[in-house]
Amino acid sequence: MVQHSLGEFEELVLLMVAALHDKAYGVLILEKLEEKLGKKINISAIHVALKRMENKGFVKSSYGGITNERGGRRKKFYVVTALGKRMLDDQYALRNSIYRLIPKISFG
Template sequence: MKSNSLGEFEELVLLMVAALHDEAYGVAILQNLEEKVGKKVNISAIHVALKRLETKSFVKSRYGGITTSRGGRRKKFYVITATGKAALDAQYSLRTSIYQQIPNISFGR
């Protein structure tokens, strides 16, 4: 298995997939991310991130039913896997453990 580290943007996408649970597909992820982060994100960045997450088996995907919008194309929904959840947990606990080591610094406003 290749390096299973998570890039910053990948982590955001993976979090969003987990958060949207079962309703996560390209455009939904995009809209929610833009809303949360507060800046424009290009759809192709999300596509690439999803492909990478999938090859690292952090997410799995399935096609939705045929719709009349979207030019007749099906949606592809993503769900976080156990490995994906574990990776998020590991990242999260790593961060919190380091964060807790920070002494109580005062920046004295």
């Protein structure tokens, strides 16, 4: 059985792909992540993460139609796959199980 892994940045990109559902493309993913994280991200980092995750089977891509506003270029859209959703669910469960280990400590 193949052991799949998901890095922290990949997880953020995959979460945004899932959140945007069938409207996810590189620049929109970038804008939404920058908005949520409050910092600048390099578009190349988004594209590299998407390519890696597509190779792992976490996302699949398809091209939209040609538009004049894009100079005849098509957008590449991404959707999360069943495997990608399972990875997100597993990450969520893992993070919550570790979070629940934090003792009830008063800091104030």
